[in-house]
Amino acid sequence: MKPDFEILLSGGPRNGVGARDDAAAMAKADPSLLPSLFRAMLSQRAEVAMRAASAFDLASQNHPETIADLKEEILAAFDRVLQPDVRWHLYSVSARLDLSEAEALALAARLEGLIETETSRIAVVNALQALFDLALKFQGLREKLRVILQAQCHHEAGSIRARARKLLSDKRYRL
Numbered sequence: 001m002k003p004d005f006e007i008l009l010s011g012g013p014r015n016g017v018g019a020r021d022d023a024a025a026m027a028k029a030d031p032s033l034l035p036s037l038f039r040a041m042l043s044q045r046a047e048v049a050m051r052a053a054s055a056f057d058l059a060s061q062n063h064p065e066t067i068a069d070l071k072e073e074i075l076a077a078f079d080r081v082l083q084p085d086v087r088w089h090l091y092s093v094s095a096r097l098d099l100s101e102a103e104a105l106a107l108a109a110r111l112e113g114l115i116e117t118e119t120s121r122i123a124v125v126n127a128l129q130a131l132f133d134l135a136l137k138f139q140g141l142r143e144k145l146r147v148i149l150q151a152q153c154h155h156e157a158g159s160i161r162a163r164a165r166k167l168l169s170d171k172r173y174r175l
Contacts, residue, residue, distance in 0.1 A: 002033060005040035009051040020051040020058075027059035031066040034059060038070055041086055042077065049081075053089035064096035071097050078110060084120030091123065095130035104138045112148060125163045128152060132167045 003026060008019050023040075027033045037059065040052035060067045067074065074094055081087050091114070094107055111127045111134075118124045131148065135141040145167075152164035 002036060005037050005052055005055075006043055006045070006048055009040060009048045009055070010045060012047070020055045023052065023055035024058035027055065028063075031059075031063070034066055035070060038067075038073060041090075042080060046083060049083055050085045053086040057089040057092055060093060060096060064098070067093065067096065068098055071099075075103075075107065078114075084118075084123045087114075087118070088120065088123040088126040091126045091130040095133035099134075099137075101138060101140070104134050104141065108134055108138075108141050108144065112144070115148065115152070121157045121159050124152075124155075124157075124160050128160070128163050128167060132170070136172060 003023070005023055008023055023037060027037050034056065037052055037056050041049055041056055043049040043052065056067075074090065074097060077090055078094075081090055091111065094111075097103075099107065108131055111131050115124055115127050115131075118127060128149065131141070131145050135145040149164045149168045152160050153168070155161050155164070
């Protein structure tokens with residue numbers, strides 16, 4: 001019997017992780033559960049959506065191939081997810097997808113727009129990281145990323161400035 005992530009991840013304080021680790025472990029052990037966990041990310045219940053997003057992120061972190069079948073749904077979720085604590089996981093997960101160059105360019109443009117409009121600092125930091133991760137795979141994004149990171153080095157938020165500086169100095173590639 002498949003778990004009901006809506007039930008498993010509900011209850012407790014909204015900012016608590018609840019059974020997130022259990023859900024992530026289940027999905028890692030049985031990747032066929034990832035679609036159900038993804039649907040829980042879209043829950044109307046804020047704590048369920050947040051915990052499901054975190055579990056989905058954890059479960060797919062080292063095995064991005066397990067979410068390949070969900071690519072269209074993940075990219076479409078950008079338009080539906082309103083919670084900042086779900087969006088920032090969505091940004092991280094999206095950069096792991098196996099994308100064509102055209103899809104990567106479209107995602108990069110979307111992330112760039114979100115960096116300008118996003119209200120959550122952690123979501124901006126994760127959008128910057130997602131852009132960086134995309135640029136590691138697609139060299140055509142490197143110049144755009146360099147310009148974005150240089151601009152974010154002057155952001156009013158220290159966390160955003162720090163991440164921009166860190167990414168600019170990352171030795172995995174030179175911008």
